[in-house]
Amino acid sequence: MTNQWNFRTLTPDEQANSEQLARELGISHVLTKLLVIRGIKTFEEAKQFFRPDLSQLHDPFLMNDMDKAVERLNLALGRKEKILVYGDYDVDGTTAVALVYKYLQQFTSNLDYYLPDRYTEGYGISYKGIDYAAANGFSLVIALDCGIKAVDKIAYANEHNVDFIICDHHMPDEILPNAVAVLDPKRLDSTYPYPHLSGCGVGFKLMQALAINNQIDLSSAYQLIDFLAVSIASDIVPITGENRVLAHFGLKKLSTNPNLGLRSIINLCALNEKEISISDIVFKIGPRINASGRIQSAREAVDLLVTRDETFANTKCDCLNQYNETRKDLDKSITEEASQFLLNLEGFRDKKSIVVYHPSWHKGVVGIVASRLTELYYRPSIVLTLSNGLVTGSARSVPGYDIYKAIENCRDLLENFGGHMYAAGLTLKESNLEAFKHRFETFVCETITDEQLQMQLDIDCVIDFNEITPKFFRILKQFSPYGPENMKPIFCTRRVFDYGTSRLVGKDQEHIKMELVDASSENVMNGIAFRMGEFNDYLKAMNPLDICYTLEENNFNGNSSIQLLIKDIKIADSND
Incomplete structure (x- = not known):
């Protein structure tokens, strides 16, 4: 994996807020840290967060x-x-x-x-x-x-x-x-x-x-x-x-x-x-x-x-x-075609943005393809096609980078544009396309940071397995619904070991079904690590790993249990 792990820390004032909330709410400091990260600092704000009410809607x-x-x-x-x-x-x-x-x-x-x-x-x-x-x-x-x-x-x-x-x-x-x-x-x-x-x-x-x-x-x-x-x-x-x-x-x-x-x-x-x-x-x-x-x-x-x-x-x-099945087929074929074009493009590895164009691509899926390219190559991406005599398409960005501003910087080359920080649409004359590509790439190079070009994993808290109690999980579920600016919390536990029963699963044995313990407790935690099978031999040799994960509710045959959904794995530092 190539994620950069970023551990969220609190300022002294935020730490004081967290400790005050822990006393007032009677919940763990891990949960109050999650609240403070979300800008919730008082008992009343926490009450509104945990108890949404239609009376909270604005006039x-x-x-x-x-x-x-x-x-x-x-x-x-x-x-x-x-x-x-x-x-x-x-x-x-x-x-x-x-x-x-x-x-x-x-x-x-x-x-x-x-x-x-x-x-x-x-x-x-x-x-x-x-x-x-x-x-x-x-x-x-x-x-x-x-x-x-x-x-x-x-x-x-x-x-x-x-x-x-x-x-x-x-x-x-x-x-x-x-x-x-x-x-x-x-x-x-x-x-x-x-x-x-x-x-x-x-x-x-x-x-x-x-x-x-x-x-x-x-x-x-x-x-x-x-x-x-x-x-x-x-x-x-x-x-x-x-x-x-x-x-x-x-x-x-x-x-x-x-x-x-x-x-x-x-x-x-x-x-x-x-x-x-x-x-x-x-x-x-x-x-x-x-x-x-x-x-x-x-x-x-x-x-x-x-x-x-x-x-x-x-x-x-x-x-x-049926339309959605057609959309999936188009999405897959155009993504593959665009990706192959990029891999053959001279100097592509040095570019910090993606702008691809083909006059016959289906206009209905270029936004999805832009999202796919952003995920694959982790760069702001624009996918364009020809419609009604004009080049038109969609843009998608990486976390933290305002693609709308980058497009706005080229507005004199455009017939129309609009959107948000992370998603936008644009239309231009074909004669302006090369100039647009150059200016867009230049602007992105001048304004994007190295961190924004690398996959980032923001980890909310480092915890031990003994902190994952039924009460903890019950309160954690009240943080939903999850989405932008209220993402599902990501936890890290260091130096976890195989309990002896972890195994490879999946059609190609590419996933690991885990049963793990950590050094601080006797809690055995079940987990699933998708597409991380390369760590299995290391784990089975009783070597320690650092993992980061979200907590999920696993329902099977009427029984409910807490499961780790592994987001990333690193070999534990021997000095930890």
Whole structure:
């Protein structure tokens, strides 16, 4: 393995906070260190962390323009105007459309939804979408998970008497579109206390504000909170603050009483008998929703998410599953092709970024391929293809590096771009491609650190096996849901030995099924180390290893036990 192990340490003030929390909460110093690492320093903050409550959600009217948005939406509902719910074609966009559409259905039947085509229209608000709204009598459009940079498009809409309420969470430019309202917690003049909402989250805040303004019980809005959990997990936004509350209750609803469309996906993935986690959404539920917009039409995903017909839901779910299988095949073949190109590229080993282009690559999967290349080579990666006469694609970054800023530095070479610190999209003319590659690589070289180009493993605590008690694990589970800025804690135990029963497993004997003891206790811990079979002989010879791992609950034949999921192994230093 090539991970750099980084051990988290506390400052003297943080250590004092940890000790104070240990006294007040009556829990181990290891757990209070985990709290302090997450910025939780007081008893009250810890109480809110361990006991999420919907009362902790912020007042939606703290968001800039929320009063204008609600006023215009009330006017449209009162006048029975036709309202179009418009959203991006990814998971965040489709869940946002589903949430807002299903909520507004209570009040009006003059309602429809629109998802732009990835291939003919591209990302965000399109002229074609505006023309559709104008031609079909929609006087108000609610744009979700897009629109923050659509200055020219909104001007065009205004000329055609189509009003827009923008609900976005991407980084804005200095000039905002001249819409009726621009809701975005990342606005430079934002007054909203939490900047990390998903696009679906901003749509939810609008529905929450509508309910409060009209003195409507919020329970009907909370019935849609499972859509929020799916968006938060899939869009990889921080699971802190308000997002953590929304994800907590959204996961509960997904596990107990999900909306029909989501339930059909859950059943297909055989998740209906378990408590659904963020990982289940990221690896199973989200990709199937996403596949619709990647391979066919994102409208099909929304059709599934809003349906009340179980037969239709099951049929449509099968379609999305097939799209996902197609997506997997494309993803695999293009990743292999791109990787082979890089390995043959002169000077590739010296470069600090990746920009690859092929005009025939499938536009729907270039973002996934960019993620794969980032994982393989640990560099900021951009994968581009040709669409509608323009080079277009997606960018993904390594932890700690802001790829959005790197792309923004090349904005004069681009036709369009947008996104976040770790993921972005861009479009440019083919004639500008070589200049873009050069300037992007130059900027990355000047701004990225050596540490950001090496796989890092941040270890929260060094512990002995005797500290892993049932009470410890029970409290640890309350740190979930896990995700960005609240990742599953990683522990290290030094000088562990084989208990005598560790063995190789797997089709090619590439994994180790471990039974381990450490020098400080008689606790025997079970663990699994995937793709680390090279350590087996050393371990079986009763040599000591240092391991880092997360703690998992292993359920087998109705019995539950604690298992180590090994993240990395190093041969123990004889001086330890």
